[in-house]
Amino acid sequence: MDYFLLFAALGVVFLVNVAEQSVERERRRVSEPEPTGAGHDLSHYELAYLSGGPRRAINTALAVLARAGAVRVSRGSQVTAVYGARPSPVPIEQAVLDALAARPGGYRAGELRRALEAHPAPAGLAGGLRARGLIVPEEAFGTAWRRRKLQKAAVAVAGGFALLVVALAAARLAAKEPVFLGVLFFTVIAVVSGLAALARQRRRLRNVLTKEGRAVLLSARGHHPRGVHDQSSLALAVGIPVALYGLQDAGDQSLCDELSAGDPGGDCAGACGTYGGGDGTTFGSDSSGGFGGMDFGGGSSSCGGSSSSCGSGSSCGGGGSSCGGGSS
Structure with a gap:
């Protein structure tokens, strides 16, 4: 027996x-089809979606608009539009401004994120990334x-x-x-x-990133190391760091704290890559278990420091932001 x-x-x-x-x-x-080798000129919002899905893209827009003076984030995580702020040519930024304009009292940051996740603007980012072969449905x-x-x-x-x-x-x-x-x-x-x-x-x-999507994201993180803020433009100073590493890299701890207040998935907890959506979908982590020796979703790893060049198969960053700096 x-x-x-x-x-x-x-x-x-x-x-x-x-x-x-x-x-x-x-x-x-x-x-995991073999990468095409084609260059990918991604905006900071496309990088944000690639890194953390619709949530990260919306957080990036909020951080950029707040630093531009187009929206105000007050205590209690309340987000309101600033009177006189100019419209933005960037769809996801304009989606934020439209949502706030339609609700004079503003939104709590978490409510605003939930309201915008199904908006056509994040869906447009996803569609573009799918067309490039960087994410799969x-x-x-x-x-x-x-x-x-x-x-x-x-x-x-x-x-x-x-x-x-x-x-x-x-x-x-x-x-x-x-x-x-x-x-x-x-x-x-x-x-x-x-x-x-x-x-x-x-x-x-x-995990909906393709092998090429993970390679592009790793290359972008190598080209824009964590903690480096290029002040030559708002996109490079705020957009790229938040897109790749989360609100913790916005360069404004109080802004990070307010936008994450009351949110158990807040980026200020240190999660620097993977986003787990309500349906369990994740972005920005290696589905095969090894992403350059780092787990970008763990929240305890250091997520910058790659020595790879953005020129090796992708052109990362780009895309300026023209958000109005209206007065309060």
Whole structure:
């Protein structure tokens, strides 16, 4: 019996591994085609969306508009329009100004972000990035998600086998040979590795950046290291740092604190890359687990410091912002 269980345990380990590889192959087919090598001249708002989705793009617009004097952020995270601020030619900035103009009392920052996430302006950023092959729609992973259901079934088989092994040992029908230690070892391996693989694939399938998208984002971070603020333009001084690293890099801690007040996902907590949306979609992290040795979504890693050049396949940054500096 013990020898039979040993072979069965090895079979379960193999089953769990094959199930994950099936999911992984499909995920890679969708999200990791070879980069085109074409240059990508991205605005700071496109970089923001690539780095943190609609939330990061909206935060970047808020930071730029606030520093330009077009909006006011007061205590309690209240955002209001400044009278006399000029319209902006940048769609996502104008979306913020329009929303505030339609509500004289303004919005709390969190409410404003939620109101704008479904606005056509962030959707336009996403569409442009998809057209460039930098992000994929989450629904493109439909086949991979279906295969993950089979992966769940394989893990359930591993769990059932573990219960069977325990029951047989308790009934003294097994554990009579030294090889039973091997049965226990491989059974634990099957269950633990299977559960870890499920979590890993769930995270990877939520990441909508392509391989080329991750390369462009890493290149941008190398070209614009964290903590470096080029004061030659508002886009370089505020837009690019917030786009790549979050509100914490806006150069104004009080602005960061107010825009993040009462928001558990606030960028001032130190999260410098991945955005987890309400539907679990994530941006800006490596879906294969290694992004230049850094986890941009962890919040505890240092997210600048790359030595790669933005010229290697992408032209990052750009895009000025002309936000009115109306008087209060």
